[in-house]
Amino acid sequence: MDERGGPNHVGNWCYAPFLYDRQTKTLMPQPIQKFYWHFSHTIRPGARRIGTTKYTDLLEVTAFQKEDGGIALVLFNQDKAPQTVHLRLNGLVAAFALPGQAIASGEITL
Numbered sequence: 001m002d003e004r005g006g007p008n009h010v011g012n013w014c015y016a017p018f019l020y021d022r023q024t025k026t027l028m029p030q031p032i033q034k035f036y037w038h039f040s041h042t043i044r045p046g047a048r049r050i051g052t053t054k055y056t057d058l059l060e061v062t063a064f065q066k067e068d069g070g071i072a073l074v075l076f077n078q079d080k081a082p083q084t085v086h087l088r089l090n091g092l093v094a095a096f097a098l099p100g101q102a103i104a105s106g107e108i109t110l
Helices: 032-042
Strands: 018-021 026-029 048-050 059-065 071-077 083-089 092-098 103-108
Touching (some): 032 103, 071 083
Antiparallel strands (some): 048 059, 059 071, 071 103, 083 092
16 A cells, blocks of 8 residues: 555545555555554464453453463553553452553463
């Protein structure tokens, strides 16, 4: 796709992880590319999605049970303000601040 997300036959511009600048002949990474990175580097083949709960609609959370028994997490703060995240698992709690409109991923080893 070019620097506007085209061309296509109906003139609605598409969004992609990379656009191409025809003048400089370079790829232009787009913000969505960061999201793909977190999912593809944290959630590995064979992992199974497990249930999660959240205390605000401003936070998106997904978790996967890895084949080795650990848990892979991806979190996204939709708010512009930082959110304090409290992870609770098996009676243990960990808290951290997730910056505004930030995505984070990680793994918990059990």
